[in-house]
Amino acid sequence: MRRPEPPGLLSPDVAPVEVSAHGRAMASSVTIRIVPKADRAAVERALAHALTVFDDVEASCTRFVPTSPLMRANAAPDCWHKVPLPCFHALAEAYRAYLLTQGRFDPRVLGDLTRLGYDRSLPFGSGPVRTRVGAPLRRKPLPTWRPRFRRAQHAVLLGGRGVDLGGIGKGLAVRWASELLRRVGTDHLVEAGGDCYCAGRSPEGDPWRVGVEDPFGGNAPVAVLELSDRACATSSIRLRHWEVAGAQVHHLVDPRTGLPGGSGLRAVTVIDRDPAVAEVWSKTLFLEGLEAVGSFSNRRGLAALWIADDGTLGASRAMSRYVAWQRS
Amino acid sequence: MAATADLRAAALRSERWRRTLRRRITPWVAALATASATIGAVTWAGSVIPGASSAGKRGPTAQTPAAAAWLKSQSRVLQLQQRIDSDERQIAHLAGSPLPGLPAAPAVHATTGASGVAVP
Numbered sequence: 001m002r003r004p005e006p007p008g009l010l011s012p013d014v015a016p017v018e019v020s021a022h023g024r025a026m027a028s029s030v031t032i033r034i035v036p037k038a039d040r041a042a043v044e045r046a047l048a049h050a051l052t053v054f055d056d057v058e059a060s061c062t063r064f065v066p067t068s069p070l071m072r073a074n075a076a077p078d079c080w081h082k083v084p085l086p087c088f089h090a091l092a093e094a095y096r097a098y099l100l101t102q103g104r105f106d107p108r109v110l111g112d113l114t115r116l117g118y119d120r121s122l123p124f125g126s127g128p129v130r131t132r133v134g135a136p137l138r139r140k141p142l143p144t145w146r147p148r149f150r151r152a153q154h155a156v157l158l159g160g161r162g163v164d165l166g167g168i169g170k171g172l173a174v175r176w177a178s179e180l181l182r183r184v185g186t187d188h189l190v191e192a193g194g195d196c197y198c199a200g201r202s203p204e205g206d207p208w209r210v211g212v213e214d215p216f217g218g219n220a221p222v223a224v225l226e227l228s229d230r231a232c233a234t235s236s237i238r239l240r241h242w243e244v245a246g247a248q249v250h251h252l253v254d255p256r257t258g259l260p261g262g263s264g265l266r267a268v269t270v271i272d273r274d275p276a277v278a279e280v281w282s283k284t285l286f287l288e289g290l291e292a293v294g295s296f297s298n299r300r301g302l303a304a305l306w307i308a309d310d311g312t313l314g315a316s317r318a319m320s321r322y323v324a325w326q327r328s
Numbered sequence: 329m330a331a332t333a334d335l336r337a338a339a340l341r342s343e344r345w346r347r348t349l350r351r352r353i354t355p356w357v358a359a360l361a362t363a364s365a366t367i368g369a370v371t372w373a374g375s376v377i378p379g380a381s382s383a384g385k386r387g388p389t390a391q392t393p394a395a396a397a398w399l400k401s402q403s404r405v406l407q408l409q410q411r412i413d414s415d416e417r418q419i420a421h422l423a424g425s426p427l428p429g430l431p432a433a434p435a436v437h438a439t440t441g442a443s444g445v446a447v448p
Contacts (some may be wrong), residue, residue, distance in 0.1 A: 033437065191438040202437055209434060213441020224433050225440075232440050239442035269440055325433050 018203040021047040025054035026062070026170055027121060028193025032177065035187035035203050046184040050177040054192060057173040060087035061165045063110065064121045074110065074162030080148075080155050086176075088154040090169050095147050097168065097280040104284045106255035107163040108142055115258070116249050117242065129242035136244055139258040166251075167283065170195050171233060171276035178275075194234050197275045198227040209324065213238070215266035215307050222313060223269075223305060223326040230322070231275035235282040236267035254287045264290025264309050271303040271322055290314075 023030040032050055036043040060069045060083065070091075073081040083091070097105045113119070117131025148157040174190050178197045181188045187200030189208050198208035207228040211221030215238040225232060237250040237260075254261030262268075268286040272278035281302055288296050290308050297304040297316035305315045305323070313326060 031438065189438055191440075194439065194441045196438050196440055198438075208438070209436045211433065211436035211439045213439050215441065221433055221436065221439065224436055234440040234442070236442040267441065325431070327433075 019043055019047065021051055023051045023054065025051075026058045026173070026193060028170065030054050030192045031189075032181070032191075033189045033203075034181055034185040035200070036185045037187075038184040043184045046181055050180045050190070053177045053180065054173045056084070057086045057090070057169050057176075060084040061090050061169040063164050070163075070165065073156060073158055077158035077160055077162055080150070080157050082153060082155045085154055086169075086172070088149070088151075088156060090165050090172055091147065091156050091158075091163070092149055093172060093276055094163065094165060094168050095145070095149075097276075098145055100277075101280065101284045103145075103255070104287060105280050106142060106145065107165060107168070108145060108161040109253040109255050109258070110162040110164040112139075112253045112255075112258040113164060113251065116253070116260075117244055118240075118251060124239045124242075131242055131244055133244055136247065136249060136259055141256050167195065167233065167235070167279045168276055171231075171274075171279035174231070174275040194236070195231070195275055195279055196227070196233075197231045199229055201228060212269050212305060213267070216311060220327070222307060224324045225269075225271065225305075225322045226324045227271065227322060230271050230273060231278045232269055232271045233275060233278035233282045234267055234269040235262075235279075235286040237262070238267065252283060252286055261287040262289055265293065266307045266309055268293065268304060268306045271319065 017035065019034050019036055021032045030051065032047055034043065034047065038046075062068045063071055063074070065071065069081070069083040069087045073083060073087075073091075094105075094107045098107070115133065116136055117133040123129060143160070145159060147159045149155070170192050174192050174195050174197050177190045178188065178199055181190070182199070187202070189199070189202075190197045194213070196208075196210055198210065202208045207226040210225045210227055210232055212223040212225065212234065213236070214220065214222050215236050217238065235252055237252060240251040241248060243249070250260045250262075252260060252262055265286055268282050270278045270282040270285060272281065281304070285293050285297055285302065285304050285306070290306070293304065293306050294314055294316065296302075297318075301318055302316055303318040303322060305313065305319050307313055315323065315326075
């Protein structure tokens with residue numbers, strides 16, 4: 001991880017307007033921007049600590065390293081496993097999300113991803129990706145998930161099937177990084193692979209502005225959101241898609257079928273107070289598909305914005321207060 | 329007698345031929361009349377085709393082959409212009425420029441999406 005950038009040629013007595021730090025974890029870039037309220041040394045320590053949060057979450061929750069704590073638990077899902085604290089909390093959060101969405105968010109799609117050939121880190125973004133597996137088949141819905149947790153020992157029993165913590169791990173890392181940064185600056189932005197938390201105000205004094213990426217690859221955003229003390233997360237198939245037996249598939253698997261879901265949609269962005277919750281709802285709404293995403297998000301009062309296969313933009317009622325600009 | 333019969337037969341054939349000719353050329357004559365009337369209206373009122381380069385000017389004299397050719401070329405110009413406009417809009421969109429009439433997106437501090445790469 002890169003160390004935080006020094007504030008430049010400023011007197012040590014003068015607080016810089018903004019300090020930033022960059023890194024890479026969980027196959028994503030990580031960016032932190034903070035308007036510091038403490039001395040330079042404290043800010044740099046906090047930034048470095050915040051960046052290591054992402055390393056810790058990746059090390060314990062990755063499914064691409066067979067010996068990671070998560071994968072050891074996945075190898076024997078009906079046994080108790082002691083796991084590091086980040087992994088324990090991530091699994092507990094995943095179960096909470098499973099209950100909150102009534103099973104629509106279900107991390108037990110690891111087997112489906114493996115069957116689709118996504119059993120290792122694939123070279124997305126560097127040309128067409130193909131995996132040598134058979135044609136994907138629909139399966140029956142999964143039985144009810146009943147994991148067990150022993151908080152005092154940080155032990156979990158997954159119950160039946162292995163899990164993929166996917167984006168929820170990233171959302172949690174953004175949350176924990178932001179909590180660390182509050183001590184040295186209440187105005188900051190943490191962004192990791194498209195999941196953001198915007199605390200307070202930008203260095204210009206306005207709400208932070210977050211662009212919604214064009215899922216068709218255009219350079220300009222399709223919308224610009226203004227956020228203050230809010231998180232946003234996007235589920236998109238722009239990058240993680242590949243070919244299996246001549247069919248195009250992507251990584252957002254519907255737990256009800258075991259196949260890629262989200263009929264008619266390219267991307268869904270959700271705003272929430274918490275980054276992990278925003279991530280959960282962005283995936284859940286994506287899997288609802290174009291026909292149901294509007295009614296579902298309005299019924300639940302979710303702030304959501306989606307882009308359909310034909311490029312049209314849609315938004316829920318609760319999203320309107322955050323949209324500063326949109327393409328059409 | 330034979331001569332009278334021959335004459336009668338010839339006259340009959342001639343009448344049949346005139347009827348046939350009339351039946352065949354009448355639609356042609358009607359079309360030509362319509363076209364002539366249209367060209368005449370265009371050249372009289374100036375160009376009525378929107379976007380035509382010679383708007384306000386009069387084309388060649390009505391009811392001439394040149395008028396028909398001019399009319400055809402103006403229509404083709406219009407089609408090409410519409411296609412160029414459409415292509416330019418598409419290119420501008422792909423290049424990230426705002427569509428005509430739409431204000432540019434404000435600068436952002438971060439981007440949410442598949443990659444999270446910040447757009448400067």
